[in-house]
Amino acid sequence: MKAIHIHGRGGPEHLVYEDAPQPRSGPGAVLVRVQAAGVIAPELTWEETYQTRAGAPRSLPIPGHDISGVVVEVGSDVANLAVGDEVYGLIAFERDGAAAEYAIALPGELAPRPRTLDYVQAAAVPLTALTAWQAFFDHAELKAGQKVLIHGAAGGVGVFAVQLAHWVGANVIATASARNHDFLRELGADEIIDYTTTRFEQVVRDVDVVLDMVGGDTLERSYGALKKGGVLVSVAMPPSPEKAKEHGVRSVWFIVEPNRDQLIQISELIDGGQIRPIIDTVFPLSQARQAYEQRVKRGKIVLRVVDQGEA
Ligand SMILES: NC(=O)c1ccc[n+]([C@@H]2O[C@H](COP(=O)([O-])OP(=O)(O)OC[C@H]3O[C@@H](n4cnc5c(N)ncnc54)[C@H](OP(=O)(O)O)[C@@H]3O)[C@@H](O)[C@H]2O)c1
Structure with missing residues (x-):
């Protein structure tokens, strides 16, 4: 072959x-x-x-x-x-x-x-949808009405993260460059921040969950956007548990795992027209x-x- x-x-x-x-x-x-x-x-x-x-x-x-x-x-x-x-x-x-x-x-x-x-x-x-699914539902327990900040929202994992967070009824704030704003709004983002011109931590406060696909400085500045008791999930690089403790938040790093049952649920949402x-x-x-x-x-x-x- x-x-x-x-x-x-x-x-x-x-x-x-x-x-x-x-x-x-x-x-x-x-x-x-x-x-x-x-x-x-x-x-x-x-x-x-x-x-x-x-x-x-x-x-x-x-x-x-x-x-x-x-x-x-x-x-x-x-x-x-x-x-x-x-x-x-x-x-x-x-x-x-x-x-x-x-x-x-x-x-x-x-x-x-x-x-x-x-x-x-x-x-x-599979990889991208399972990563977003596991971040929100296995690790952050994201629920309707909560506020979530998604970094790298226009990327592979990000597009599913925006759609899944919208589907579950969360208030979705996304970071992306300007050319992706209309597109992300169509996917269900309620608010979009242009990370090339705006420092997100100056305009976003008290979010329940951050999902970070960028890492580095973006991850470092994310602690300050969370409310006390919030959850910072990064799949780009491991967050610091010490910093999380200082800010009174929970930090999570994980590697996505294959999961047949979750893929079946993802298929149902795709075939039902909720995500794509x-x-x-x-x-x-x-x-x-x-x-x-x-x-x-x-x-x-x-x-x-x-x-x-x-x-
Ligand atoms: N731990 C795990 O299990 C796991 C699983 C999957 C992925 N990952 C990791 O997650 C990361 C993202 O993967 P991916 O495939 O989703 O990425 P990707 O598709 O390569 O992401 C590209 C997007 O990132 C955006 N971006 C770049 N810099 C940004 C910034 N400073 N702020 C906000 N958005 C920014 C760009 O958006 P604009 O075009 O809008 O600028 C671009 O659309 C990678 O590091 C990957 O290794 C980890």
């Missing part, structure tokens, strides 16, 4: 489109004919990409852990999937991803593809290097593995 291999640590210059052995589904796993894979540019710097869960080095890892495709082989001990199932999901980071014609996934990583999305749109969902993926650009698999080099302007970059004509 054709696949993208990571030939060395660093950046997209180490990505190579080449032949790879086709994997086979072992016990408890399925083989998926990949239709599309989501680009997760930072994964090229993550430890998990270069070693197994047990700590052994991985040679020539395959990136792209967002997957959409069709199950073509089912290993023993798999009860809830069958050959021909159309699926999407998030493959754990310490195993090979989906930037390839075939990929191995575990049943707990996959859910039926949303009815209303094609494969490319479906591959834009935003595609930045689509590249063919052979141009993965360009796809990983491109800076996101809005939403998610996706690799198309099978041409629609072939599907």
Whole structure:
């Protein structure tokens, strides 16, 4: 099969489109004919990409852990999937991803593809939507009527964060550059701050939850925007527990995990028209290097593995 291999640590210059052995589904796993894979540019710097869960080095890892495709082989001990199932999901980071014609996934990583999305749109969902879901509902317990500040709102995670916070009935304040303001209003943001001209902590006070996708100085200045007892969740970099204590807030850092049940709930919201993926650009698999080099302007970059004509 054709696949993208990571030939060395660093950046997209180490990505190579080449032949790879086709994997086979072992016990408890399925083989998926990949239709599309989501680009997760930072994964090229993550430890998990270069070693197994047990700590052994991985040679020539395959990136792209967002997957959409069709199950073509089912290993023993798999009860809830069958050959021909159309699926999407998030493959754990310490195993090979989906930037390839075939990929191995575990049943707990996959859910039926949303009815209303094609494969490319479906591959834009899992990592970003699950990150926003887990941030709000597993870690921050966001509720209707609360005020939430979302940094990096126009990015991959941000577009789902804005829509999910709006869906749950929160008051949504988003940071983005001016060209994304109308777009974010359409997604459900109530107030938008242009981070290039305004210091958000001077105009936003007493929020219940901050969700930070930016890190650095943005994370540092976020403590002051929270009310006492509020929650600062960052997925960009770990917040300081000492600083959180000083400000009387709770801080959370987590790494998103595959979750079939949450994906099923996300599919229901997509098929019900409450939330939708935003595609930045689509590249063919052979141009993965360009796809990983491109800076996101809005939403998610996706690799198309099978041409629609072939599907
Ligand atoms: N821990 C985890 O499990 C986890 C999971 C997913 C992602 N992440 C991390 O989360 C971060 C975001 O990922 P992503 O894929 O959502 O990002 P992304 O799509 O690359 O984000 C790009 C967006 O960031 C916005 N942006 C840049 N600087 C900003 C600032 N100072 N204030 C507000 N917005 C700013 C830009 O908005 P404008 O165009 O409006 O300027 C752009 O649209 C990355 O660091 C990623 O590694 C972590």
